[in-house]
Amino acid sequence: MKIEIVPASRFSIQELTDLYNQTRVDYLVPMPMSADRLMEYVRDFNVDLSRSCIARESDGQTLGLSMLGMRPGRGWVTRLGVLPGTRRHGVGAMLMDCMLENAEQAGVGEIILEVIQDNAPAYNLFLSKGFEEIGSWLVMRRAPRLVSAEPQGEIEALTREQALEALRAYPHHVTWINAYESMSNAPDVEGMRIQLPNGGRGWIVYRSHKYTLRYSLSHLVLHTEEGDPAEVGLQLLLNLHTQNPRHDTYAENIHTDDPHLVAFGELGYFKNFSRIEMRRKAGAPVNFPAV
C-alpha cells in the first residue's frame, strides 16, 4: 500500500478522536477519549497539530496518528497509534520519522515521550529511533473513601497562582503532563501547604476536575521542603482526602523512587500501570533494532 503522511491540523478534533480511539481498541491500557477530552489534551499539553502527523493511504483511508507537544527547546511525542489491522507495515516508524523531522525543523533540542511498560513493540521502535530510557513512573488510583486517621499540621490553601508558583520552583524532574507549563494551561489547579509541629513542611499541587456535578483529583505533585517525606506526604494526603472525601483520585506519573510513595500506599492508592520515560537528543543516531 502507498502511505502518505499529512499534518493532523487538516482533520477535525472529532476525526482525530475517532482515529485515536480506533488505534487503541486493543491497547494494553484502554484509554479512549471523547472529542472534549482531546481538545483539553491539546490545550493542556501544548500539542501542535500542524506538526502532528496522520498516516493515510492514497485513497484517504487513515491508518494511524502521532501528536507532538511543543515547548521552548523540547518536544513531546504522544498518542502514537496505528490501526490494529495495519501494524507491522512500518506505519509507526513513518509517523515517528515525521515527528523527529518536525521537531528538529522547529529547533527542538530534545524530544521526550512515555511508553507503557510491557509495550515491547513501541519500546523497541523508540529505541530504534535513538531514544534512551531516563526514568520510570507509576500511574495510581484511589477510590473515594473516608480516611481513618485525624490529619495533623497547619494547612494553608494555595490559590491557583500560588500553586503554580510552587510548582515552577519545584527542584525535581516531572513529566510533561505534570510540568509547570501543563498545569499553567489548566484552569483547575489547586494546592495546599503544610507545616507540621515537628518542623516538617511541604506542599501538594493538584487538579480538581469537574465532571457533570462531580469532582475528581489528578496530576498530583508533592514536595517536602523540610522533614521526612513519608510523614509530610502522609499528612498532605490525609488533609487532601479529608477535605475531599468523595473525590476519585488519579495520581499520574509519580516517580518510582518518589520518597512520598509510602504515603500513597497508606492512603489506599494502588498501581494501575507503569510508564517508561524516554529521551532523544537532537541529532542522536538512529539505531538498528536487534533481530
Place this chain on the structure above:
Amino acid sequence: MAKILYIEDIEDNMTFVKRFLIPRGHELFWARNAESGLEMAFQVKPDLILLDLGLPDADGQTLSTWLRGEPMLETVPIVVLTAWPAEVARHTVEAYGLDGYLCKPFKINELIQLIDKLLEPTRHED
C-alpha cells in the same frame, strides 16, 4: 428477568453480550459513555450494571464512584468487563466496592454465571 445496563464504548462488545443475554430473558440497555451511562442508570433503575473501565469521557472507575454515590444506585451490583490486566481489575473491584470482574476476552458462560449469581433472589434478602 432482569434489567441490565451495559456501559461500553465499543458497539461490537455490546452486541456480543446482547446476543447471549436477550435469549435468557434479560432486557439490555446500552450507554456508550460515562455521562449517558449515569443518566440511563437513573432512568432505567437497572438490576445490574456491566461496566467497561475504558470510557471516552470519564473512565469506569470514576463512573463507579458516581454510581455508588447515588442512594438509588448504591446497592446495584456492578460487574467490571475490562481489557485491563486481572490484577488491576481485582484491585479496582476491591477498592471501589464493586461486585465482580471479567477480563476481556472472557467466556460468555463466565459472564452468565456471574450475572446469575449476582441476581439470585437470596442476594436481595441479605
